[in-house]
Amino acid sequence: MSLLGRTRDILGELIAFPTVSDQSNLELIAHAADMLSAIGASLSISRDETGTKANLFATLGGDGDGGVVLSGHTDVVPVAGQDWASDPFVMTEREGRLYGRGACDMKGFLACCLAIAPRFAEARLARPLHLAFTYDEEVGCLGARVLMDEIARAGVRPALAIVGEPTLMRVIEGHKGCYEYTTEFTGLEGHGSQPGRGVNAVEHAARYITRLLDIGEQLKARAPAASRFDPPWTTLQIGRVTGGSARNIIAGHCAVEWEMRPVRPDDAAFVKRDLGAYVDNVLLPAMRAVHPQAAIVTRTIGEVEGLEVMAQSEARAIVCALTGETDPQVVAFGTEAGLFQAAGMSAVVCGPGSIAQAHKPDEFVGLDQLDACLEMLEGLRLKMIR
Numbered sequence: 001m002s003l004l005g006r007t008r009d010i011l012g013e014l015i016a017f018p019t020v021s022d023q024s025n026l027e028l029i030a031h032a033a034d035m036l037s038a039i040g041a042s043l044s045i046s047r048d049e050t051g052t053k054a055n056l057f058a059t060l061g062g063d064g065d066g067g068v069v070l071s072g073h074t075d076v077v078p079v080a081g082q083d084w085a086s087d088p089f090v091m092t093e094r095e096g097r098l099y100g101r102g103a104c105d106m107k108g109f110l111a112c113c114l115a116i117a118p119r120f121a122e123a124r125l126a127r128p129l130h131l132a133f134t135y136d137e138e139v140g141c142l143g144a145r146v147l148m149d150e151i152a153r154a155g156v157r158p159a160l161a162i163v164g165e166p167t168l169m170r171v172i173e174g175h176k177g178c179y180e181y182t183t184e185f186t187g188l189e190g191h192g193s194q195p196g197r198g199v200n201a202v203e204h205a206a207r208y209i210t211r212l213l214d215i216g217e218q219l220k221a222r223a224p225a226a227s228r229f230d231p232p233w234t235t236l237q238i239g240r241v242t243g244g245s246a247r248n249i250i251a252g253h254c255a256v257e258w259e260m261r262p263v264r265p266d267d268a269a270f271v272k273r274d275l276g277a278y279v280d281n282v283l284l285p286a287m288r289a290v291h292p293q294a295a296i297v298t299r300t301i302g303e304v305e306g307l308e309v310m311a312q313s314e315a316r317a318i319v320c321a322l323t324g325e326t327d328p329q330v331v332a333f334g335t336e337a338g339l340f341q342a343a344g345m346s347a348v349v350c351g352p353g354s355i356a357q358a359h360k361p362d363e364f365v366g367l368d369q370l371d372a373c374l375e376m377l378e379g380l381r382l383k384m385i386r
Contacts, residue, residue, distance in 0.1 A: 003115055003378075007370050008098065010035075011111035012091040015100035021075040021139045024052040028074050032056055032133055035114055039121040041131070046150045048142070053135040055147045059156075060117065061125030061384075068384065069130040069161040069345065070377075071336060072109045073137030073144075076102035082361035097364040104353025108365040109164030112352065112373045119381055126386040130158055137336055140180050140302020144336040148343045160315035161340035162380075164351030165333075166358060166365070169372045171325040172349035173316050176229060176261040177306035178334030179268060183208060183298040185243070188291035189252035198250030199291045202243045204283050205254040208296075211278050212236050212258060215271055222270070227263055228309075228330045234267035235332075236260045261332060262306065305338035307347060315346040322379040323350065323372075331355075350376070 001009075017028040033043055033056055041058040048054070059067070079088045079101055086092040088101040098108075113131055120129050135143035151158075165172075185205045190198030216236040223233035236258065243254025262268040279296050287294035309330065310316075316328055328348070333355060337347040352369035 003374055004367065004371050007111045007115040007374060008093075008367070010114050011098060011103065011107055011370075014107040014111055015091045015102055016089055018089050019075050019102070020078050021136055022078075025074045025135050026052065026054055029054045029056045029133065032110070032114060033058070036117060036131065039118045041117070041121065044150065044154065046146050048135065048146065053143065055135055055143045055150070056131070056133040057147060057150065058131040059128050060120050061128045063156070064128055065157040065159070067128030067130050067156075067158040068380065069132050069158045069340065070113050070164065071132040071134070071161055071340065072106045072113070072164045072351070073134045073336065074107075074110070075136055075138050076105065076107070077138050077359045079361070084361045088363075096367050098367065099362055099364045101363055103363050104166040104365040105355070105358035105363065106165055106351060108166070108353050108370055109351040109373060112164070112370060112377060116374060116377045116381070119378070120384075123381060123384070124386045125384045127384055128158070129384065130156075132161075134336065141304045141336050141339060142302060144339045148339055151343065158345055160318070160346040161337065162315060162319060163335050163337040163340070163347065163349045164373070165335045165349050166351050166353035166355050167331075167349055168354050169323055169350060169352060169369065169376065171316065171319050171323060171328040172331050173307070173313065173328040174228070174309035174330035175307045175334055175337065175349065176234075176263055176332050177268070177304055177338065178259065178261055179303045180259045180301040181257070181298050182301060183256045183258070183296065185254045185256075186293070186295040187252050187287060188250070188294065190250040192248035192250060195250060197290075198252075199287045199294050200250050201254040202251040204287055204296070205241065205243060205256050207283060208279070209238055209241070209256060211275065212238060215274055219267060219271075222267060224263060229263055229332055231332070232263070234260060234262040234264070234271075236271070261334065304334050304336070305342050307335065307337040307341055307349065310346070313346045313348070315348040318380070318383070319348050319350050319376070322376045322383070
C-alpha cells in the first residue's frame with residue numbers, strides 16, 4: 001500500500017473516535033500508542049485530573065537533546081446543530097477530499113505522522129523525533145500546558161516544534177495569543193414587578209459586555225504600526241451569554257464567555273486593568289448596595305501565548321527549505337506553537353488542509369494536501385538521517 005493510502009486509512013480510524021472536547025480521547029491515544037509502540041517508540045502518557053483525557057509523547061531515535069517535535073491535538077469541536085451531508089464520524093471520500101470531523105483540524109496531520117513514523121523508526125536518526133498528541137486544545141490548550149510541564153520534569157530538551165494546524169502547507173511564523181475567560185455574575189432573584197428589590201445579574205452582565213465592546217474599540221487605536229496581523233489590533237469577542245430563568249423573575253445568575261486575541265502582552269494587561277477597575281468601582285458597588293453577597297468572578301479558561309516572530313528560527317528555516325516557502329506568514333488564530341516557544345523551542349505552524357474548513361459542517365482535507373504533508377515529512381526524515 002502506498003504511503004498516501006496508509007495515511008487515508010489511518011485518518012479514517014482517527015475520525016471514527018468522537019474526540020469532541022467534552023468527551024474522552026483515551027481510546028484514540030491508546031490506538032496511537034499501540035501503533036507507535038509496535039515500531040519501537042518510547043512512550044510517555046500524561047493525564048488530566050479526571051483521568052479521562054491524555055497526552056501522548058512518543059520518541060524515536062533515542063533520548064538525546066535537540067530533537068524535533070511533530071505536534072497536533074486530538075480533540076475536535078462539536079457537531080451538534082450542524083448540517084452534515086454524511087456521518088461526521090465516518091470518513092467519506094468524494095472527489096479527492098476526505099470528509100469528517102477533524103479531517104483537517106487536525107487529524108489529517110496526525111494521520112500523516114503515524115503513517116510515516118515507521119520510516120523514521122527504520123532510519124539512523126542524528127537527532128530524536130518526538131510525536132506529541134495533546135488533549136483539549138480547542139478549549140484552552142489545556143493538554144499542551146500539562147505536556148510542557150511533563151517534558152521539563154523529564155529533562156527532555158527538544159530544539160524545535162512543527163505544529164501541524166491546517167495552513168494549506170504554508171509556513172506560519174507568528175500568531176496572536178488566545179486568552180479565554182468566563183465571567184460569572186451572582187445577583188439576587190426576586191419578582192419581576194419589583195426590580196429594585198433584587199439584583200439583576202443579566203443587566204449587570206450587559207453593562208460588562210458594553211464595557212468589553214468599548215475596550216475593543218480602544219484597542220484598534222493601540223495596533224502596532226508595523227503589525228502584520230489581520231486585523232492588526234488585539235480583538236475582543238463575546239461568544240456566549242447564559243442567565244436568568246424566566247422573563248418575570250429577576251435574574252440571579254449570568255455567565256459571559258469571552259475571549260481576547262492579543263498582538264502583544266501589554267494589550268492583555270490593559271484590558272484586565274480596565275475591566276478590573278470597572279468591576280471594583282462601578283458594577284460591584286451598585287450590586288452590593290442592594291445585596292452585600294453579590295459577586296462578579298472571572299475564571300481563566302486558558303491564556304495561550306502567541307507565537308512571536310523571531311529574527312532567527314531553526315524551525316522556520318527547516319520547514320521553509322522543505323516546503324519551498326519563501327514568504328512565511330502570520331495569522332490571527334491561535335495554536336499550541338506559542339507554548340512550545342515559551343518552553344524554549346523554535347516553533348512554526350505548517351499542516352495540511354485549510355483553516356477555512358475547520359469547525360464547519362462537512363469539514364474536509366484534500367488528498368493533495370496530505371500528499372504534500374507527507375512529502376515535507378519525508379524530506380525532514382532525510383534531513384535527520386546521520
